[in-house]
Amino acid sequence: MKILCVEDDRNIAQLLQVILAQQRYHVDLAEDGQVGWDLTEVYTYDLILLDVVLPRLDGVSFCQKLRANQSSTLNPNRETPVILLTALDAVTNKVIALDAGADDYLVKPFDIDELLARIRALLRRNQKTLFPLLTWGDLSLNPNNCEVTHQGKQIYLAAKEYEILELFLRYPEQIFSPSRLLDRLWTAEEFPSEGAVRAHIKGLRQKLKQAGVVDILETIYKQGYRLKPQKVISKDGEENITSAPVVAVGVESELKVVWETYRQSYCDRLFIIQQAIIALQNGTLTPTQQQEAEKEAHTLIGSLGCFGLDTASHISREIQQLFKRGTALDSTEIVQLGQLVMQLQQEISQYSGEIDNQGEFLPSDPAILSASLLIVDDDLLLSKQIATEATNWGFQAEIAVNFQKAQELLDLYSYDVMLLDLNFPEFTENGLNFLAMVRNQYPKIPVLMLTAEDSFTQRVEAARLGIKCFLQKPIVPSEVLATITQVIEQINQSTARLLIVDDDPVVLNFLRILLEPSGYQLTLLDQPQKFWETLEQTVPDLLILDIEFSVVSHQNSEKGKVSCWSGFDLCQVVRSDARWNRLPVLFLSAHIDIETIQHSFSVGADDFLTKPIVPTELLTRVKTRLEQRKLWRLTEIDALTGVSLRRKALQDLTRLLQLAQRQQQTFSLAVLDLDHFKSVNDQYGHEMGDRVLNYFGKLLNQSFRQEDVIGRWGGEEFVVGMYGTSKEEGMRRLAQVLQQFSQHSFTVQQKGGDKKDGTRFQVTFSGGIAQTPDDGKDLQTLYQKADTALYQAKALGRNRIRLAILNS
Secondary structure, eight states: OEEEEEOSOHHHHHHHHHHHHHTTOEEEEESSHHHHHHHHTTSOOSEEEEESSOSSSOHHHHHHHHHHTOSOTTOTTTTOOEEEEESOOOHHHHHHHHHTTOSEEEESSOOHHHHHHHHHHHHHHTOOOOOOOEEETTEEEETTTTEEEETTEEEOOOHHHHHHHHHHHHOTTOOBOHHHHHHHHSOTTOOOOHHHHHHHHHHHHHHHHHTTOOOOEEEETTTEEEEOOEEEEOTTSOEEEEOOOOSOTTHHHHHHHHHHHHHHHHHHHHHHHHHHHHHHHHTOOOHHHHHHHHHHHHHHHHHHHHTTOHHHHHHHHHHHHHHHHGGGOOHHHHHHHHHHHHHHHHHHHHOOOOOOOSSOOOOOOOSOOOEEEEEEOSOHHHHHHHHHHHHHTTEEEEEESSHHHHHHHHHHOOOSEEEEOOOOGGGTTTHHHHHHHHHHHOTTSOEEEEESOOOHHHHHHHHHTTOOEEEESSOOHHHHHHHHHHHHHHHOGGGOEEEEEOSOHHHHHHHHHHHGGGTOEEEEEOOGGGHHHHHHHHOOSEEEEESOOOSOOEEETTTTEEEOOOHHHHHHHHHTSTTTTTSOEEEEESOOOHHHHHHHHHTTOSEEEESSOOHHHHHHHHHHHHHHHHHHHTTTBOTTTSSBOHHHHHHHHHHHHHHHHHTTOOEEEEEEEETTHHHHHHHHOHHHHHHHHHHHHHHHHHHSOTTSEEEEEETTEEEEEEETOOHHHHHHHHHHHHHHHHHOOEEOOOSTTOTTTTOEEOOOEEEEEEEETTSOSSHHHHHHHHHHHHHHHHHTTSSSEEEOOTTO
């Protein structure tokens, strides 16, 4: 995060710089208002701290000018949050300042902790990015200026109506309940009812109707609201409905196999229920028999529903409710119970598992195709070099030397990623227009901008149109492909890892069939007693839990008692551990009573879904929670380097070390430090220093495995934790990174014709590495040993990796 501090009191300015730097913020200082204003026109900031009484341009005028955008239509900070700092405590001064466009106000002398808390609050609420235009038919929403238009005419919406419309346009396939809308669009300080949400929905519909827009929202019974699919006319004149299919192709074709595998288990469950009914009729029903029958009926509710046997699932629920009363049933109800079991048996025996072919299902192609890359650049030599390198990285590359050729290729083929140079000599004014066309017609293709120009204005416009990354020429092809790979990995949801715990193998198989086609990495666990071990080995992005387990989960050897853990127990353990307390948890249960649902959320669940499972709803819930996980991860990742921040790295290193010790595996910890980094900042400026740190972070991420831990410990110091790796092997891997890093040249690019402009320089790093158990058995000891080895490497001349010495 980057903060601009405009303060003419040097003592306060220096204090703020030190305090904010300790919180890992990057701070620019300006001693008068005009200098601060000049900085806002060049650099983008996440927040501005602004004194009111300033020379040349006072804080109130500064703020008014920023919000009115008088100087430039392209000021990158016109929406940046502003906190005003002043010794003037009059109410009138506060009103004037806030009316000028400030977001918050703090009176000097101020409390540092309060200032930091206000900064955090504003940064949390200001996570906004520039997005491409959102459309539904003739209705358009522009997130960049918050305008909604229909057929070119503006529609004026209230703030919450606008936010609701934007949410539905961004996630057209998702269903939003009133409670979910509250979670997404209202802050914790606001306490509206679900009735207020419905009132906003009604107001939005009325305003759209008055503007001539058909009702774009459909109400889903007992679930909420969803954007209606659009009707489009194809080239052959046929009318089609456009919607994102979320049901996995081929799910039904596999259900028959699963059904045939587990058909006998349903007969066995029915037999247990029938025996309990016989005992009930004879007056010999024991509490154990009653509990077993109730449990088997409960399992059948979810399992049978998975195969589409809704009637059988409903009958099972009625049986469970009757068995809950046990011996309190009268003779009529006992007869009813027997009839229900006969109906259930008939439903199961009639089901053959055959597919009701209402439509044609196309089998998925098992072949794994390489990713496709479209290079749009008139520099044919560089394009061919990138295309050749792309082959080595598993890409199929096509080259278009002008926008017309690129358009032709886009019409013919589908591409996974595009590399685009906007600056063609004969198309100087049309580069951004071409990019706008791509974002509008092919919104799912990530676009990376490759250019030799250093125009900040162009970057702003390209960023508004959704550019994923900027690459500056000259650049080596390997760096281009490394960045492309990283971008694809970031936007590809197939890497998400799901851990599912349910002791019913039928449910697990159904979930596997349902979720695997979406590309998720699944770990299916039917033994809850192995939950913690599996959790630490798989490091999932989402946890799906059943509530009741029928298997024995724990045995107390001292008391000789056997107890069963529930999903509630597992969820509470997760929430009480600092390493996992942000892991999204989704409960799946056949229970539909309000007490169970409320208890699920009270123990820490993020979501609750009842059995039988509705495939579309489950896939939507999973996708939503994974998006939530991504937002949380933004607070754990250093924005400059792309590696974990210290707190997150410490948690992951602790987890990895404990896992290695339990499995008797080697664990190595390396401490790295950039050599003479202060001189880089002093000679070439902090912006160049940031470029060095950024490149180093990317290189580390590309050079180590997904299971390794990479963190920024502070400043220019980094740590790397390697599971199952000796320090000798780790040293060889780090030596390869050092060779690549030290050979990379950084080019100074400064404004105003500085004499250092165009200067090229190189940077090296030093490192120390220790391993467990030889050099220590806890993280602190390992760090101390690796840090000692690091300083030995620096004493020997830097630019090297040093092994920790035993007993040093």
